[in-house]
Amino acid sequence: MxxxxxxxxxxxxxxxxxxxxxxxxxxxxxxxxxxxxxxxxxADLREPGFPQPVMLGAEFIHGKLPLTMALLKEAGIHYYPVDGKSVRMFKGKEQRGDEDDWSLVMEKLKSLKEDISLSEFLSRYIGGEKYEGLRESVLDFAKGFDAADPDYASSLSLSKEWQQEEGEQYRIEGGYxxxxxxxxxxxxxxxxxxxxxxxxxxxxxxxxxxxxxxxxxxxxxxxxxxxxxxxxxxxxxxxxxxxxxxxxxxxxxxxxxxxxGFGSVIKAVLYFEGAFWEAKTGTDTGFIFSDEAFPTWWTQYPLSHPVLTGWLGGPDAESYRNATEDELLEMALHSLSRIFDMERAELKKSLLAFKISNWAANPFANGAYTYxxxxxxxxxxxxxxxxxxxxxxxxxxxxxxxxxxxxxxxxxxxxxxxxxxxxxxxxxxxx
The missing domain is CATH 3.50.50.60 (FAD/NAD(P)-binding domain)
Incomplete structure (x- = not known):
């Protein structure tokens, strides 16, 4: 029995x-x-030296999601909107985005009749030198947000998902x-x-x-x-x-x-002496995008903790499956030094604590999430x-x-x- x-x-x-x-x-x-x-x-860890739990895994609520929010309410756990502006940085200067061109991508995706890979879609429908930067932005978004390999990712499925991504984002007080x-x-x-x-x-x-x-x-x-x-x-x-x-x-x-499809993600959570980025981006910055090895970063805004979280997703993250924590830290600091046009030694000196999660190397996950x-x-x-x-x-x-x-x-x-x-x-x- x-x-x-x-x-x-x-x-x-x-x-x-x-x-x-x-x-x-x-x-x-x-x-x-x-x-x-x-x-x-x-994976929220209580690490010594950090002002709050270190969120090495899931961190955000992506929209008004009924089951998640009902469970939080039952547990008596509060959540709050993720405020703050998003900026794109290059060598210490803010760059203007290409939001208008994104509407072209969504228009072409909505009219797609047969499913093809995202790479093929961009090559076929968003071609030419004029849209080279736009193609890179779309590829970066798919690799970053969806942890997807564009050579295999479904254009039709991503189109449906991306049409829903305009909703408000939330964080949980104290983490998941x-x-x-x-x-x-x-x-x-x-x-x-x-x-x-x-x-x-x-x-x-x-x-x-x-x-x-x-x-x-x-x-x-x-x-x-x-x-x-x-x-x-x-x-x-x-x-x-x-x-x-x-x-x-x-x-x-x-x-x-x-x-x-099962993508990889690397998160680097860095705690500094002060919020040095505010001098370049302002005090109300939420997300920072770039073309660096760690391309995406976010702050704790509206909280004032001087913590930056770096995010690398998709096949780029998979290529660092066997990288050591020290190698990934150096890569993260190098990315920040180029984004904010600062000396890496200066950043390292102001670093109080750090924690890195490489989900592809985690033996209990072997990756981050499906696409x-x-x-x-x-x-x-x-x-x-x-x-x-x-x-x-x-x-x-x-x-x-x-x-x-x-x-x-x-x-x-x-x-x-x-x-x-x-x-x-x-x-x-x-x-």
Whole structure:
């Protein structure tokens, strides 16, 4: 007889949301998490020397997202709009953007009838020397915001997403980590068990039964299993450390999963003695864009903490998968020195603390988040269908909609899976 009603692999927001819902419905649930903490790609760390939690993963709420905001309200956690102007900098001087030209891009995208890669779209419809700068801006946005490889990214899917990106952005007071703390405590309150540092190595299964074996040799069983690990983990070969082997194998499902776009991100969070950038950009700056190795930066405005966060996404971030933290720090400082036309030594002297996350190098993620490709424009179609009503996949990759790659996507996927008894029918061992 199975030990649990449901096994959940991964204690990110998706796994915690699933466990919270199931335990509230009196199901016996075990979460297995490879890391030593909950949260997954929500990674808020309390680091000495920083004036606030260091947000190495998810940080923003991209619009008025109903599930995220309802959960924050339930937890009593406040959020606030991300104010401040956006500037583009080059060698210490502000540059004027090309917002008018972006309307041309959106117009051409909306009229697109067949799906092609973003690179092909730009070459075919935004060609010529006149639009060279515009093409670079679009490519940079896709790589930065969507962590996408333009040679594979779906133009039709990106068009739908980008049409929604005009909404207000928000930050959570104290970071998403507070929401993870709330969800974790709720799971434990309702009786879920959580085992940390338990890496699932193998899933033996048959209809109505799943057994997992962890790298430490422990064995757990249940009637159902929900896999919430990042797509980057599911893409791994079974011979790689951290990979999950299914027995019997799922060759068609895994082959499709490996076709899903999964981008890389590097974040550099730097805490300085003072907000030196305000002399060049003003005191009300929110985002800073450039053509440097770390092209995108943001401040903590309207908060006054002198912290800059650098962001590098897409294939450019992937190329630094094996870079050391010191190498990435030097790259970040070099970028800032060119953006603000300052000596790197001066910046380094004023640096009080730093933390860098390289999600491609994280063994529990192997990347940052999904993006739509021409071959798999809707990753959810690959992941959403259960296997023999026994193995289920949930998380941001299993979400279908315009908010892909977000916390909202992870919540929507999971709660959608559990919203109807026909989706995940369980005979509770407690009944």
């Amino acid at each position: 199975p030990q649990f009603d449901v096994l959940i692999v991964g204690a990110g927001i998706s796994g915690l949301a699933a466990a919270r819902k199931l335990t509230r419905d009196f199901k016996k649930v075990l979460i297995l998490e490879a890391a030593d903490r909950a949260g997954g790609r929500i 980590g507070r929401l993870i703390d709330f969800m974790e405590s709720e799971c434990l309150l309702y009786g879920a068990e959580i085992c940390y540092r338990e890496t699932v190595k193998k899933v033996n299964w048959r209809t109505g039964f799943a057994e997992v074996i962890t790298s430490s040799g422990n064995c757990y069983s249940a009637e159902k299993i929900i896999i919430t690990v990042p797509v980057g983990v599911l893409k791994m070969e079974v011979t790689e450390p951290g990979a999950i082997e299914f027995n019997p194998p799922l060759p068609e499902r895994i082959a499709l999963i490996r076709s899903i 739509p490709t021409v071959s798999v424009p809707q990753p959810s179609e690959v992941l959403a269908a259960p296997v023999a009503d026994t193995i289920y996949f949930a998380g941001e990759a299993a979400y279908q909609g315009i908010y892909g790659g977000t916390v909202e996507a992870a919540l929507a996927s999971t709660l959608g899976l559990l919203s109807g008894s026909e989706e995940l029918e369980i005979t509770s061992s407690n009944s």
